[in-house]
Amino acid sequence: MNISSASQQSGLPLKTIRYYEDISLVRPARAANGYRDYSHADVHLLKFVQRARSLGFSIDECRLLLSLYQDENRASAEVKALALAKIEEIDSKIADLKSLRATLSTLAAHCHGDNRPDCPIIDDLAGRS
Amino acid sequence: MNISSASQQSGLPLKTIRYYEDISLVRPARAANGYRDYSHADVHLLKFVQRARSLGFSIDECRLLLSLYQDENRASAEVKALALAKIEEIDSKIADLKSLRATLSTLAAHCHGDNRPDCPIIDDLAGRS
DNA sequence: GCTTGACCTTCCAGTGACGGGAAGGTTTAA
DNA sequence: TTAAACCTTCCCGTCACTGGAAGGTCAAGC
Numbered sequence: 518m519n520i521s522s523a524s525q526q527s528g529l530p531l532k533t534i535r536y537y538e539d540i541s542l543v544r545p546a547r548a549a550n551g552y553r554d555y556s557h558a559d560v561h562l563l564k565f566v567q568r569a570r571s572l573g574f575s576i577d578e579c580r581l582l583l584s585l586y587q588d589e590n591r592a593s594a595e596v597k598a599l600a601l602a603k604i605e606e607i608d609s610k611i612a613d614l615k616s617l618r619a620t621l622s623t624l625a626a627h628c629h630g631d632n633r634p635d636c637p638i639i640d641d642l643a644g645r646s
Numbered sequence: 647m648n649i650s651s652a653s654q655q656s657g658l659p660l661k662t663i664r665y666y667e668d669i670s671l672v673r674p675a676r677a678a679n680g681y682r683d684y685s686h687a688d689v690h691l692l693k694f695v696q697r698a699r700s701l702g703f704s705i706d707e708c709r710l711l712l713s714l715y716q717d718e719n720r721a722s723a724e725v726k727a728l729a730l731a732k733i734e735e736i737d738s739k740i741a742d743l744k745s746l747r748a749t750l751s752t753l754a755a756h757c758h759g760d761n762r763p764d765c766p767i768i769d770d771l772a773g774r775s
Numbered sequence: 776g777c778t779t780g781a782c783c784t785t786c787c788a789g790t791g792a793c794g795g796g797a798a799g800g801t802t803t804a805a
Numbered sequence: 806t807t808a809a810a811c812c813t814t815c816c817c818g819t820c821a822c823t824g825g826a827a828g829g830t831c832a833a834g835c
Contacts, residue, residue: 521782532823535784540821550830552783561772568771573746576821586768593757593765600754600767607747611740617702618736621729630726638725639715642697643690650811661794664813669792679801681812705792783830790823801812
């Protein structure tokens, strides 16, 4: 099928699908006229990547997941390790964001937020504690 | 002072400081030999930006914060609004990450993680639910 | 057969916020 | 005097795309 059908079925933008071919992530056949020709299996792979990306896996991680997906003899432990590492990454990001939030929240709470120029947020940024 | 002193005092890498000049965020004077010459006030602005960046403000937001910082007649309400908007952004990111984490966690929990090829994580990515 | 418009192709440039490294000028200490 | 430690500009690379231009192909309607 043409790229636009593949796009509809996978939920990925045209540009993204072309990009995935560029970086040899999902490579379709070519029709006689030079058009990309996606098989159902290709679309399946595109969907696979779409899901993995939406779960926060990087392109390189997707590449690994795809190879594991296509490896009949893979050990599920390898995939699980990848998922657990991702969870740790996510936890770390969440912790960072929470700490950020707390700081900003404290600053905002001390700012009266009116027409006067005094502002504890600015003061803090300026290093006046 | 030279750029390396400014770097030490602000905690920002040389490259970052030069980049901030490129994008007209913090522009130092130039010495006769062409070297950048940072005043104490410049270093103060660099530190200000460093703090704001570490709080998750984008460069453009830093630009706005800097102009507010340097505006004697600013209303603190404007700064507070920026901080509150940032908090909302952070909340939204945290929510996204938590949802991601829950999904991955469920998947990982159902994966036995041994040498067998059966893997519910891969199955889910492949759309076999 | 012709035109129109919807496809498709490749290629080039830009995003944000820098980082790496090359090529070359300046200063300072031994 | 020479070496090394600075400094400069410039260009490319990052990540995962996105936008747009220039041009080829195809299907439908007249």
